[in-house]
Amino acid sequence: MPPPQPVWLFDLDDTLHRADAGIFLLINRRMTAFMARELGLSLPEASDLREHYWRHYGATLGGLQRHHPHIRPADFLRQSHHLPELLAALQAMPHAAEALAALPGRKAVFSNGPAFYVRALVEAMGLGGHFDALFGVDDLALHHKPQPQSFRLVCAALAVPPQQCILVDDSAANLQAAKALGMRTVWFGSRAEPQPFANHVARDMLAVRALADEMA
Secondary structure, eight states: OOOOOOEEEEOOBTTTBOGGGTHHHHHHHHHHHHHHHHHTOOHHHHHHHHHHHHHHHSSHHHHHHHHOTTSOHHHHHHHHOOHHHHHHTOOBOTTHHHHHHHSOSEEEEEOSSOHHHHHHHHHHTTOGGGOSEEEOGGGTTTOOTTOHHHHHHHHHHHTOOGGGEEEEESOHHHHHHHHHTTOEEEEESTTOOOOTTOSEEESSHHHHHHHHHHTO
């Protein structure tokens, strides 16, 4: 019996699209304004706290959940992801559709963004037909990468063990967490380099496309 085909888990921001080209700036600006308003901080104070939470927890939402339980996560996610301006700034990664079509096995998006944002961007890029599932943080009981529980919930939803999954992500912390659970990993992006936690390095989508030939 042939081995089961892999299940590819793709990050969204700075993996399927160029979030650093403008979308992250827009999201961060709205997150900062929300935190300043809700926590009674100046904009510089809120910006510093937002970045601290992101660096320490892997997601700003993680810090808010831990330290400010009165804040409603749904309000934070909705107000920080204003779709009209984000879709206007969307830049898909070149050759993403080609890479996705070439890779064997099932595919899913696994993002720390909210579900409505994930679905809107994937559809706007014309990539929806390549994925069997799209996971945002609110699909996973607000567990986010690199929390191990977020990976376990995705595997449970897809009915596959971690060992059958391949995570494609631009975050070293997320890849380390995935590797610790037994997933194979692809470090994506122009700054990616060989590391023990990365089974493969792909600097662009053409390099991801080439992985199909390696696995043939």
